[in-house]
Amino acid sequence: MAPKILILDDHMLFCQGIERILLEQFNSEIDIINNPKEVILNEVNNYDIVLVDMDMPGQKGYDFVSTVKETGNKTTKFLIVSMHNKPSLVKKSIESGVNGYILKDDPLEVFTEAITAILEGGEFYSERVEESMKYLTLETIILSPREEQILKYIAKGLNANDIAEMLYISVETVKTHNRNIKSKLKIENRAELIKYAYKNLLT
Template sequence: MRIGIIEDHQLVRDSFKKLLELQQEWQVIIETCTVSEAKLAVEIEQPDIFIVDISMHEGETGLAFLSYLNSYYPEIKTIVASMYDYEPYVSNALSLGAQGYVSKRSASEALIDAVNSVIKGGRYISEDVKFNYKDPSNKLALLTPREKEALPLFAKGLNAKQVAQQLDMMPKTAHVHKANIYQKLKVSNSFDLLKIAIDNGLIALDELA
C-alpha cells in the first residue's frame, strides 16, 4: 500500500512514516509539509491513502487539501491526524471527504487501525475524537444553538410569538428559526417535530402530561 503524509512538523512526520512502514508492504511515497507541495506531488504520483494534518504554518490548511483531493482525486482515501479533535473540525473534515479522523494524542495506537479500516472502505474515528464528535447523520447537528433552544418549544405547540417571549427575541426572528428548523429536519408539522425532540431527549414525556 502506498501512503502520502502532509504534516508540517518534521518529528511527527518521521514518526508516522516509521510507524506505517513497520507494516508489511506499506510504503510512504509522499512526505510534504505544505498543501502546495502536496498538490504538486500528487499530480506526479497518487498514493492509495493520505494522512492529513489540518493546521499548517504556511499556506492553505489541511481542510483545503481534503477539498482538493475530493474534487480531483476522489479515489485517494484520506485520514486526518490532528490535535484539533473537536467540533467543528471533525465534521468539516468528514464533509470534505475524509474517511478517518484520529487525534494526534492517540495516533500511535489508532493510526494503523484507521488505515486498515479506511482502505477497506470503512470509516474510522478514534475513541477520543468520538467523545467530542456529533455525528452529522444526526440532523440536530445542523441546527444553530438558538434553533436548538427553540425546537422543543415549537415541538410543544407554542407559536412564534410565545417562543419569542420565552427566548427574548423578536417574533419575526422566531418565525425564521421555525422555518429553518422545519427545513433542516425535513418535517412539516409539530407532531413530527415532537417525535424528534423526544427521541433526542430534548423533551421528557412527563413534560407533556
C-alpha cells in the same frame, strides 16, 4: 502490494516517527510533504491514502481534501491526523470527504487500526473524536459562510470599516453580522470572538 502513502504535515519530527511506524506495520511506500501548496494535485491519485494534518501553512486539512476532491479524485483515501478535536473541525472534515479522523495523541494501536480500516474500504474515527461528534448539532452549523468570513477578519484585527471595504458591503451590514455572530456564539466581546476563531481554526 504495499500501500502507497503520503504524509502531509509540517512537523518533520512527527512525520519521521509516523514514517517508521508505517514501514514497520505496513511495509509502505511513503512520501512526505510539509506544505500543501507543494502538492501536485493530480499526483494525489497515485496514493492509496493521504495522512493529512489539520493546521498547515496556508491551508486547513479539510480544505486540502476538498480541493483534491474537486479535481475528480475518487480513489484516494484521506485520514485526518490532528491535535485538534473540535466538533466544528470534525464536521468540516466529514463534509470535505475524509475517510477518518484521529488525534495525534491517540494510542499507536488506534493509528494502525485506522489505516487498516480505511485501506480496506471502511471509515475510522477514534473514540475521542466520536465523542466530539455527539456534539455536532450543538456546536456546528452555527455560523453562515459570510459570518465565518467576517469572524476571520475580526480575528486578524480588522475593524468594521476595513471589513466592509474588503467585502464590498456596508458598515451597518458588517455590524449586523457581528451582532448575530455574538448572539449565536453567546459571546459578548471581541477578545472572546478572537479566542473562538483561533480555537476553531478560523484564522
